[in-house]
Amino acid sequence: MAPNQLQPPRGTHDLIGEDFARHQHVIDTARRIARLYGFAEWATPIFEDTRVFSRTLGDTSDVVTKEMYTFEDRGGESVTLRPEGTAGVCRAFVSNGLTQGNLPRKVFYAGPMFRYERPQKGRQRQFHQIGIEVLGAAEPLADAEVIACGWHIQRELGIEEGTVLEVNTLGDAPSRDAYRAALVAYFSAHREALSAESQVRLEKNPMRILDSKEAQDRALVADAPTIFAQLTDEARVFFETVCAHLERLGVPYRVNPRIVRGLDYYSHTAFEFVTERLGAQGTVMAGGRYNGLVEAMGGPPTPSVGWAAGIERVAMLLEAVGGAPAAPRPVAVIPVGDAAEAAALDVLQALRSAGVVAEIAYKGNLKRRMERANKISARYAVILGDAELAEGRVQLRDLDSGTQESVLAAALPARFV
RNA sequence: GCGGCCAUAGCUCAGUUGGCAGAGCGUCGGCUUGUGGUGCCGAAUGUCACGGGUUCGAGCCCCGUUGGUCGCCCCA
Structure with missing residues (x-):
């Protein structure tokens, strides 16, 4: 630092x-x-x-x-x-x-x-x-x-x-008053055996002696009266x-x-x-x-x-026990070229409107954006360039298996529901 | 508020009787100009928490401060 x-x-x-x-x-x-x-x-x-x-x-x-x-x-x-x-x-x-x-x-x-x-x-x-x-x-x-x-x-x-x-x-209230009196009577009779701190507690807050961590107190506490007799x-x-x-x-x-x-x-x-x-x-x-x-x-x-x-x-x-459930893995939309980047926005909005978590990297070539997709734990990459654009299709890549297929852009959101 | 231990790269840590600041992971770049995750090559990153002291010389020893951690106190 x-x-x-x-x-x-x-x-x-x-x-x-x-x-x-x-x-x-x-x-x-x-x-x-x-x-x-x-x-x-x-x-x-x-x-x-x-x-x-x-x-x-x-x-x-x-x-x-x-x-x-x-x-x-x-x-x-x-x-x-x-x-x-x-x-x-x-x-x-x-x-x-x-x-x-x-x-x-x-x-x-x-x-x-x-x-x-x-x-x-x-x-x-x-x-x-x-x-x-x-x-x-x-x-x-x-x-x-x-x-x-x-x-x-x-x-x-x-x-x-x-x-x-x-x-x-x-x-x-009556039970409590009677119990407090019983505790004070009991611990007062063993006052010299109490820790210094518990001797103070005896004056200020006698019930706190019951959860003292001092070994010498715990022995006394074990035999102390419980409230049940006073209820x-x-x-x-x-x-x-x-x-x-x-x-x-x-x-x-x-x-x-x-x-x-x-x-x-x-x-x-x-x-x-x-x-x-x-x-x-x-x-x-x-x-x-x-x-x-x-x-x-x-x-x-x-x-x-x-x-x-x-x-x-x-x-x-x-x-x-394993933490919180994992967040849903996003779909990474990856354009190649300026025309595709504009078209990627349509794909993003379609996916998000369908409730699919979708992200686009803000810069970089295909390789950079693929690396980025990997870092955000994306489940799929949707790749589109001029060739795909011309056909109204996109490449849908499964990032776990590495398999890839051509899909109609309009049919894309339905693949994730 | 009291006491013990600790603090070195983004993270986890090593650092010999006091003698040039290190590793792994991560990051970044390249191998690969439309394909990530695995591989290979290379690089960057430090007021050694902060301030003072001892010493020819301090990451290392001493004092103080800040922060963390463990326990105490307290626990509405």
């Missing part, structure tokens, strides 16, 4: 060639499957009033203090590049007056997100997510369908064998119903009582599709129920559930 050459900003990357093909295939597939489940696509702004995020995150977490792209615009308003998709969808749901009637509202989205973090594989400062939300549904069937849709997308992409679905329940009857039945629906829908899962969420508006279902293949950033798709979020955004109580998936991480799994 030349000394003064501009580099992309840290933690950003260009999507070109195969990278873009995989990225787009993930979005296309997710969009298609989400539609099967009745989701409609929304596009919301990639920056929002900072309060859209700070209001829902609290103000003590690292999330707010150091990981958001927040700045003042020229009018002095504090705006933030969206770090995730759910908050913006909920804001739009409220802003557009959709909170009453016609519920649930089922939303799909895809687009860039921004988090100011130290980059590592599968974790960039600008990254991309797909996600779905069901807004205004309190029933466990919604949770099960949301999960099933995510699993269906992975299956359609062919990556489902690389991931495992883990589900848990965070219970309702209210209602919360337990809710979770059992979600699981029963998943089984009926044919979605394989395992219960992992150590899945947690940090914020209070989460309740009941929490789930993650995880993989061993991406190192420390192994969560491919994560979601859950957030009955309190729309309310925090200024709307009415709106029980909701959804998930988001990192497109880059999904694309890495996709690469491991």
Whole structure:
């Protein structure tokens, strides 16, 4: 790289060639499957009033203090590049007056997100997510369908064998409060055995001890109480119903009582599709129920559930199973001489009108244009010069077999349908 | 924000105790003025990431910066 050459900003990357093909295939597939489940696509702004995020995150977490792209615009308003998709969808749901009637509202989205973090594989400062939300549904069937849709997308992409679905329940508010107290009691009794970091967590966010990576913590966590003893009857039945629906829908899962969420508006279902293949950033798709979020955004109580998936991480799994389907191979139209070049335009338009991918090299003699045809992976070459022109015919060359035949120009498009 | 490792041609990489900057692939040209993909011949391409230091001499040793990578923190 030349000394003064501009580099992309840290933690950003260009999507070109195969990278873009995989990225787009993930979005296309997710969009298609989400539609099967009745989701409609929304596009919301990639920056929002900072309060859209700070209001829902609290103000003590690292999330707010150091990981958001927040700045003042020229009018002095504090705006933030969206770090995730759910908050913006909920804001739009409220802003557009959709909170009453016609519920649930089922939303799909895809687009860039921004988090100011130290980059590592599968974790960039600008990254991309797909996600779905069901807004205004309190029933466990919604949770099960949301999960099933995510699993269906992975299956359609062919990556489902690389991931495992883990589900848990965070219970309702009384369950959660009782569990938090039980956890604090348990870990406080073993305080000296905890890692230094987990001793801090014990004060700030005790549930996070459950997914600590420290070996000394994991031993304690293995024997820690799970939430199941603290669940209210209602919360337990809710979770059992979600699981029963998943089984009926044919979605394989395992219960992992150590899945947690940090914020209070989460309740009941929490789930993650995880993989061993991406190192420390192994969560491919994560979601859950957030009955309190729309309310925090200024709307009415709106029980909701959804998930988001990192497109880059999904694309890495996709690469491991062969990548995106190949693009259709074009037909290369190759004129010889000026008169033929003009006539080639008619051939091109006829082919494209028939839905055939067709290209013409902009310069070069026959040899050069044949070489070019090869570089663009053309399947056929259509060659026309003065001799062909005079007869209203073209040479159709199969570039894989090398065989060539004379074809009536008018009959050409029909050869490719 | 913290720590380990890394940075040489478009790509993948080699480069000996510090002594002339290399290979393969790709690219371009020719063998072939109406026929590509395979073959043969030839060519171009580098502030060795950036800045400083040590040395007669630095791709190589030292310091800093930038970027990548792996882990930690965090994970909405």
